Amino acid sequence: MSSIVIVGAQWGDEGKGKITNSLASCAEMVVRFQGGSNAGHTVSVSGEPVVFHLLPSGISVPGVLCVIGPGVVIDPVGLVAEIDEVRGKGIEVSSNFLIDVGAHMVMPYHRALEAAEEESRGNAAIGTTKKGIGPAYADRYSREGIPIGLLASFDRFEERLRAVAGRKNEMLTKLYGAEPLDIDGMLEEMRRVAERLAPHLADTPELVRTAIRSGENVIFEGAQGTLLDISFGTYPFVTSSHTSAAGVAPGTGVPPSMIGDIIGVAKAYVTRVGAGPFPTESFDRHGETIRERGKERGATTGRPRRCGWLDIVALNYAIAINGIDHLVITKLDVLDTFERIPVCVGYRIDGEETDRFPRNAEVLARVEPIYEEMPGWRASTHEAREDGDLPAEALAYIRKIEELTGVPVAAASVGASPHAVVQFAEIL
Ligand code: IMO
Numbered sequence: 001m002s003s004i005v006i007v008g009a010q011w012g013d014e015g016k017g018k019i020t021n022s023l024a025s026c027a028e029m030v031v032r033f034q035g036g037s038n039a040g041h042t043v044s045v046s047g048e049p050v051v052f053h054l055l056p057s058g059i060s061v062p063g064v065l066c067v068i069g070p071g072v073v074i075d076p077v078g079l080v081a082e083i084d085e086v087r088g089k090g091i092e093v094s095s096n097f098l099i100d101v102g103a104h105m106v107m108p109y110h111r112a113l114e115a116a117e118e119e120s121r122g123n124a125a126i127g128t129t130k131k132g133i134g135p136a137y138a139d140r141y142s143r144e145g146i147p148i149g150l151l152a153s154f155d156r157f158e159e160r161l162r163a164v165a166g167r168k169n170e171m172l173t174k175l176y177g178a179e180p181l182d183i184d185g186m187l188e189e190m191r192r193v194a195e196r197l198a199p200h201l202a203d204t205p206e207l208v209r210t211a212i213r214s215g216e217n218v219i220f221e222g223a224q225g226t227l228l229d230i231s232f233g234t235y236p237f238v239t240s241s242h243t244s245a246a247g248v249a250p251g252t253g254v255p256p257s258m259i260g261d262i263i264g265v266a267k268a269y270v271t272r273v274g275a276g277p278f279p280t281e282s283f284d285r286h287g288e289t290i291r292e293r294g295k296e297r298g299a300t301t302g303r304p305r306r307c308g309w310l311d312i313v314a315l316n317y318a319i320a321i322n323g324i325d326h327l328v329i330t331k332l333d334v335l336d337t338f339e340r341i342p343v344c345v346g347y348r349i350d351g352e353e354t355d356r357f358p359r360n361a362e363v364l365a366r367v368e369p370i371y372e373e374m375p376g377w378r379a380s381t382h383e384a385r386e387d388g389d390l391p392a393e394a395l396a397y398i399r400k401i402e403e404l405t406g407v408p409v410a411a412a413s414v415g416a417s418p419h420a421v422v423q424f425a426e427i428l
């Protein structure tokens with residue numbers, strides 16, 4: 001089978017973009033299947049960091065067709081701005097980019113409602129990216145959403161928007177005491193972006209199925225991470241889409257039987273942005289060292305990321321949910337300076353030891369991690385390109401992950417450059 005899925009095996013920001021981008025040179029197509037502009041995928045293009053929010057991370061690779069699948073929610077104004085920004089960096093976005101007509105749009109009222117909801121949650125706020133993702137998916141499910149394909153019939157779009165936005169203004173003003181949004185202004189802006197996006201709108205599922213059937217390599221690029229999955233993440237501190245591999249079928253129109261290997265991307269440690277339980281979070285100087293060395297700041301919101309040690313219990317849960325065939329461990333070099341590296345191998349919950357990840361976020365918040373300490377290597381791994389280049393302790397760290405998960409590690413990244421990768425096995 002010539003398709004692979006790249007998913008985050010933690011709470012997002014695992015480096016999916018970098019891995020997708022580097023594998024894209026062996027692929028014909030890269031397809032996003034969920035999420036929206038809450039994603040921040042940083043890719044190094046000609047030595048410069050470029051952050052993609054909606055554009056698939058293969059867009060900088062010539063000859064690769066990039067597709068936004070029907071499972072994604074698209075802020076059309078933000079997408080046009082992103083296209084312009086990316087083009088300004090010399091990256092082509094033309095016939096190499098398609099948007100499925102069935103993807104739903106994120107409108108200004110989604111962002112306004114989310115801001116009002118988050119504020120009214122007070123201490124129980126989720127800490128969302130405020131990109132309108134939750135309300136846009138909620139509208140899709142309550143059949144109040146607007147598919148992007150409707151922009152091609154602007155009169156019908158206008159009729160629909162006036163009806164929906166009118167109801168949203170009622171909610172904003174009467175429920176939250178907020179200002180109503182200017183619907184005429186919204187329509188004017190949408191007229192402008194509709195023209196810009198028109199050449200990219202397409203019916204994509206059959207295209208993707210045909211590519212796979214004819215033996216082309218197709219990469220399904222996930223956004224966020226498994227522990228933020230709407231069904232299997234740490235609810236309610238999750239995002240509003242199926243971030244795990246199961247999301248590929250409904251998010252692209254490609255049946256499960258046509259989906260090949262699942263690649264799980266995990267950092268050599270763990271980070272999380274936003275609220276919610278995080279058993280191995282480090283509040284001391286070690287967490288600070290990880291944050292500084294790993295430049296752990298949100299690519300979408302600029303928030304400092306919470307940092308902690310590798311959590312094998314959570315990783316094994318992500319492996320089970322996704323059916324991960326290969327792991328890619330990123331940012332191994334961030335651990336270069338540590339003398340000892342704790343790895344969480346079990347949980348203690350209310351005095352009981354377990355290796356099972358609790359589904360309930362309240363229980364997860366009570367977890368005391370059980371650590372096993374690995375010796376650090378205290379040497380730079382930046383220049384390593386083969387396993388023989390790695391210090392023995394760094395290689396032992398990778399082997400330990402394989403032993404504790406039973407999943408082979410196909411590669412480890414040791415720097416931001418697309419070449420800073422130690423490859424252990426072929427993926428594509
Ligand atoms: P990438 O693709 C890390 C988090 C937010 C918040 C929760 C819900 O770069 O890995 P949302 O705006 O989605 O409703 O927020 O999910 N979150 C991410 N965390 N990486 C991401 O994307 C994220 N996208 C959303 O911080 O906790």
Ligand code: MG
Pocket residue numbers: 012013014039040041042299
């Ligand atoms: Mg990110």
